[in-house]
Amino acid sequence: MKSHCQVAIIGGGVVGASVLYHLTKFGWTDVVMLERKVLTAGSTWHAAAGFHAFNGDPNVVRLQSYTISLYKEIEEEGDQNVGLHVPGGITMAATPERWEFLRTEWSRHRFMGLDTELITPSEIKTMCPLVDVSEVKGGLWAPNEGHLDPYGCTQAYARAARRRGAEIYQHTRVEALEPRADGSWTVITDQGVIHAEHVVNAAGLWAREVGAMAGVKLPLIPMEHHYLVTEDIPELVTLGREIPVMVDLDGEIYMRQEHHGVLFGVYEKRSTPWSLDGTPWEYGETDLLPPRLERIEDELMRGFERFPSVGNAGIKRVVNGPFTFTPDGNPLVGPVRGLRNYWAACGCMAGFSQGGGVGLALAQWMIEGEPQDNVFAMDVARFPDLTQTYVAAKAREFYEHRFYLARPNEQWPAGRPLKTTPLYDLQEQANAVFGVNYGLETPMWFALAGQPAHETPTFRRSNAFETVAAECRAIREQVGLFDASGYAKYEISGPGAELWLDRLFASRLPGVGRARLAPLLSPSGRLKGDLTILRLAAQRFLVTGSGYLQEWHLRWFEDHLPVDGSVRIDNRSESLAMLAIAGPNAKALVGEVFGNAAIAAAQRFMSVARIDAGFAPAWIARLSLTGELGYEIYVENHYLRSVYQRLLAAGGTFGLRQYGVWALLSTRLEKGFGIWSREFGPEYTPAMADLERFIAFDKGDFIGREAVLAQRGVTPVHRLITFEIDAVDADASGFEPVWVGDAVAGYTTSGGYGHTTGKSLAMGYVKSEYLVGANAFEIQILGERRPARILTAPAYDPDGARMRG
Incomplete structure (x- = not known):
């Protein structure tokens, strides 16, 4: 074993191998992988290894699409067959609501760059003779879906990385990690010690243990997961081609061909966390868990009704293997706050859909300082410090809702209430309907006395509509009260506070007793935050922003703190x-x-x-x-x-009337005010997001200044626009395509009903070329195109007189 390396990757599954490959691809070749047994010996070897690009977040879609496109490349670079099968995939719906959902997803795929088609039940039957389509309404066909050999794929990544200089040490268990003063790490293994400038935790089932070595508690747990492999099915023996990968949303099952039989997987409603006290070091390589078929009996019976031939086939093998799940099902990727040069690449439940994208993003992050895509949906900083009990509750909920039809207004119940304000019981008495913001119970609206404090999940306007309208009227005509305790609040003080903040933010700092909206930029000139700075004294500031970004912003702040101790940061989000x-x-x-x-x-x-x-x-x-x-x-x-x-x-x-989040979002849309994770995010520049007016280009040096100066005066590809839509009983909710004729001109970022103006509104990004001349825009809502018009001024109080008066 070598004594020093630039990066030590702990874990030899598909995600660790992808990180190894991408680091070498981008020029960091002094990298090693440390695997306690052999490659794929954790959850990788028994994975069903299917892949698809579908995801509700278009940024994740891009990374998943990249993962799929990579397989041919690594097969050639690693000179290793990955067992690639691309028969396409069909997601089926058997209820009107799920069919409406698929139509909506298909419309969103237009701007995401996904090549999908809506198909009829008869077309589904032709492509997959095993399915009973008597109750099926239709399906979504994706030609690029498929599956591969998990062992071959992992080996291909590893072999390609080795060819560029990477070293892989198998049968080498990491026993301890010791941080050094310079930010590097002493990695102690049972085969020797290696000094690594960076450490990547890609340990999969053992990520919790590797995290604990560095004092990190990662929010993930293993869950048991079953699939069956059948004996030969006569229809497949004679078919002469491979059937598509099938997903039945109503039956909550997935199926793909395996030789002349099928692999048949379920996400059961009685899920089973595994090894909550820690994953045994000796587990893996060929180990599986005892089958618990009684737990999946109901799901199997529903599946056999949809696929009768599968129910008649013999079972060749039952696989019950653990996979790691996080509270929201997405991986944990990126630098861990408070630890220099310690990186996460774990919790990846869908390793063969996301592994390539995870490796790409992490390698860019390590080498260039930031990923090229917005990966917040995967960022390890999206979670606060959570107990294992809470993580297990949320992971089980996500697992059991794997194919659930989540509505935009829906709040899931597991792990609630986690955090409450001192007003919680008073808000309950006022009939508040609560949602969750970073674990904090927050009123979404207040039901009228005598009405149930419950909002019916729907893609259309809900039972909250009229009551939220009344809350908006109170704000516009009298006065409203909103509990904004969920906002993030950081107190910045010390003799160096002014100079530090002036360097960190792109805006001018406010004077004492003043406030200012302040963009935060990355070195590439992309948005890092939209915050408000309140100057309480000469060297005392309060910075406010989105509550769920606390770990994300604190990581950025702390990474840029001066070493002389002249600046102090206090997170006042819960105390203030x-x-x-x-x-x-x-x-x-x-x-x-x-x-x-x-x-x-x-x-x-x-x-x-x-x-x-x-x-x-x-x-x-x-x-x-x-x-x-x-x-x-x-x-x-x-x-x-x-x-x-x-x-x-x-x-x-x-x-006075209390109001909740829905009324706040309605009124801000009427003003055309953007918010983070919708209109603003790391994929946008100030010029795209109409934030250049807040940047002090001439104030001196600040992070991102050179990049935004270069962007200044250059027409961005997309620009932020507000639309009025001729909607009926449903509004845009975000990520709907914007059409001009047969061309996708852009996409929405958020939408809703403006109760004061009586308009259905949406904000979104449109290609600049379509903002010239007279174009007829349409926005697709629930699969139906609706006429839309660009608003050149806010729908309400365009000159801002009421806000300033």
């Missing part, structure tokens, strides 16, 4: 609460409850001041996401309840 008050009566309400001094302190738009909020010391800011005159009140969490109750007690005189 925030209430938003918005509407034409907001000023009167604040004056009534907190006194005229509070009004005078925050008289100007974007001003910030220290006030006494009754008995509570507080900060007040004249800000509003709704587009109305508004205030944000920041108080320590233990004061929140008393301030909230004072506002409610006085609010009746002013028509």
